[in-house]
Amino acid sequence: DQQVKQNSPSLSVQEGRISILNCDYTNSMFDYFLWYKKYPAEGPTFLISISSIKDKNEDGRFTVFLNKSAKHLSLHIVPSQPGDSAVYFCAASDSGGSNYKLTFGKGTLLTVNP
Amino acid sequence: NAGVTQTPKFQVLKTGQSMTLQCAQDMNHEYMSWYRQDPGMGLRLIHYSVGAGITDQGEVPNGYNVSRSTTEDFPLRLLSAAPSQTSVYFCASSYSGVSTEAFFGQGTRLTVV
Numbered sequence: 001d002q003q004v005k006q007n008s009p010s011l012s013v014q015e016g017r018i019s020i021l022n023c024d025y026t027n028s029m030f031d032y033f034l035w036y037k038k039y040p041a042e043g044p045t046f047l048i049s050i051s052s053i054k055d056k057n058e059d060g061r062f063t064v065f066l067n068k069s070a071k072h073l074s075l076h077i078v079p080s081q082p083g084d085s086a087v088y089f090c091a092a093s094d095s096g097g098s099n100y101k102l103t104f105g106k107g108t109l110l111t112v113n114p
Numbered sequence: 115n116a117g118v119t120q121t122p123k124f125q126v127l128k129t130g131q132s133m134t135l136q137c138a139q140d141m142n143h144e145y146m147s148w149y150r151q152d153p154g155m156g157l158r159l160i161h162y163s164v165g166a167g168i169t170d171q172g173e174v175p176n177g178y179n180v181s182r183s184t185t186e187d188f189p190l191r192l193l194s195a196a197p198s199q200t201s202v203y204f205c206a207s208s209y210s211g212v213s214t215e216a217f218f219g220q221g222t223r224l225t226v227v
Contacts (some may be wrong), residue, residue, distance in 0.1 A: 044218045104149075
């Protein structure tokens with residue numbers, strides 16, 4: 001039973017365009033959501049997060065949107081750059097906003113073409 | 115500025131052998147966790163700790179033991195390695211406050227033959 005789903009294994013976009021990565025979840029107890037970026041042979045690095053009391057959080061080129069009624073969140077990257085090419089993991093927590101116990105999606109490989 | 119340090123980076127074990135994956139953090143984080151990453155599976159939580167002396171099981175705890183005697187260290191023990199434990203293992207740590215990020219180590223790639 002996969003509680004966090006990233007249904008697109010891969011996404012390819014042109015440099016300068018928008019990248020939209022999607023994530024769905026099934027557990028209504030999740031109250032904190034995060035996006036991590038992972039390069040090969042490295043550990044995941046934190047990108048951006050959102051609490052369930054918000055519907056949008058923005059940090060530079062990265063914006064995360066949360067639609068609680070649809071149990072859906074998305075990560076927008078504008079403009080996309082070749083250095084953004086990586087695997088992006090969506091993660092969720094039901095620990096009252098704490099993140100020591102994360103449930104991850106399977107990841108989406110983003111390729112940004114020059 | 116070490117952050118989360120995992121050792122070793124690579125390891126090959128024979129079936130039935132035991133070993134300990136080391137994880138240390140220098141950020142005085144209360145929370146620490148172990149995840150494994152398998153192809154097409156994302157990261158899955160093995161064990162976690164909310165402070166020294168306190169540990170609990172995650173999603174896939176079988177075949178692994180942990181202890182947390184200090185704030186800095188959170189070793190993961192494989193009791194009797196099996197080929198199904200071939201994976202990449204990540205340790206993570208974070209502050210105890212809400213809405214904070216988790217910092218990950220660079221991973222240990224383990225192969226059990």
